[in-house]
């Protein structure tokens with residue numbers, strides 16, 4: 001099977017399992033797990049931030065991150081297909097009690113953001129407290145949000161005294177695809193959420209990254225939400241291993257994605273990272289047809305096919321899948 005449904009399907013490598021097995025651990029709710037602390041310090045440093053917090057999922061990291069900027073009855077602005085708006089099952093409303101308004105179209109559209117922005121006018125309108133930007137943009141097809149756009153959002157937010165949240169579930173892919181340093185992305189955000197369990201290939205784990213105060217507050221809320229974990233250095237060790245061995249190799253996933261794009265008649269230049277979205281007349285039919293040839297892809301709409309390359313798809317497998325797709329789509 002060549003599984004192109006998502007980059008979340010990766011299984012820990014032998015070397016990652018060995019790192020997990022030998023991890024030094026302690027009770028992390030007591031702050032006594034040295035491996036978790038090492039991971040948190042390392043990731044904070046990578047983004048040029050004061051602190052970070054390990055969480056079980058990216059969704060929890062996003063909820064914790066956004067709530068450091070936006071409170072009950074206040075709003076965050078984001079793009080309409082953003083993961084925080086579409087794929088977290090209303091968690092930000094359910095836990096934080098915030099509201100969202102969304103712009104439609106490009107991952108960053110300052111003209112729309114400017115029109116939507118609502119200053120605090122007391123007891124009349126919901127006040128905008130933060131702008132959230134995704135990088136890379138998942139439902140946008142793994143597109144990189146250019147650093148210039150993020151910098152423009154940062155300036156816009158600074159001028160109005162509001163915060164910036166970056167959903168960086170795949171920010172590692174953006175970093176490798178563009179060469180933009182991670183701390184340059186960090187400088188554009190008050191708080192980020194980053195995932196270890198997507199392209200980096202760890203079995204579990206994400207982090208909230210931000211100021212010491214934001215992380216202290218997030219630590220309280222993580223426990224409140226039931227996310228206080230104990231000897232979790234075993235999982236943090238997988239993340240440290242992934243940072244050592246699985247970041248630069250994302251370039252291979254990006255090359256494999258371009259190969260699949262070409263096979264599907266998509267301009268490879270439009271494929272920025274490891275996600276390929278293809279318009280087809282009947283997406284479920286294509287999913288079923290390629291499955292007959294041991295290739296798994298997903299339908300993300302009636303006419304939209306999605307393929308995601310990752311650690312567990314070799315060049316050979318990408319070539320096999322490309323041949324199958326070429327045949328089926330013809």
Ligand SMILES: *Cc1c(COP(=O)(O)O)cnc(C)c1O
Pocket residue numbers: 056057058059060062083084134136137138167169170195197198206
């Ligand atoms: C996967 C993902 C997340 C987090 O998802 P979890 O499954 O909760 O870890 C957040 N944002 C984006 C853009 C994602 O793709």
